[in-house]
Amino acid sequence: MAVEYLASEKIWFDKFKYDDAERRFYEQQVNGPAxxxxxxxxxxxxxxxxxxxxxxxxxxxxxxxxxxxxSSGPGDQNELLSRISHLEAENQNLHSVVADLQKAIFKLESRLNALEKSTSHQPSPVPPTQKEMLYLKTSKEADA
Missing domain, CATH: 1.20.5 (Single alpha-helices involved in coiled-coils or other helix-helix interfaces)
Structure with a gap:
């Protein structure tokens, strides 16, 4: 029963032969016929x-x-040294900019913390419920 089932299936039991033949075919195309x-x-x-x-x-x-x-000449070394000095100056400038930005962020954070502390001591107003909103709306319409 199983043999009949396998016989009807399209399984390549000898696929390796076809793969080898295909490989030889392409090798002959590349290398020429031998x-x-x-x-x-x-x-x-x-x-x-x-x-x-x-x-x-x-x-x-x-x-x-x-x-x-x-083995570059002295002209290339001078150019390289000037480029390095320029990059070092630019690096120093960037360090100072970053330091200034860090100070500004620190000040902003401290101001924000102070504002949060001052608003946390005051009770925040509770938003009205839907029933209260409906009551307020109907009372305004009645007054008008």
């Missing part, structure tokens, strides 16, 4: 060697680029 497995291994090895050579070139270029930036 006549034997040894040629495929040679192509794979040459691809790896080309990748290694490219990586070495990139490393050498990046090292050469970092060496040229570290």
């Amino acid at each position: 006549s034997s497995s040894s040629r495929q291994q040679e192509n794979g090895a040459s691809t790896i060697l080309r990748d290694i050579a490219r990586a070495r070139e990139n490393i050498q270029k990046s090292l050469a680029g970092s060496a040229s930036t570290s």
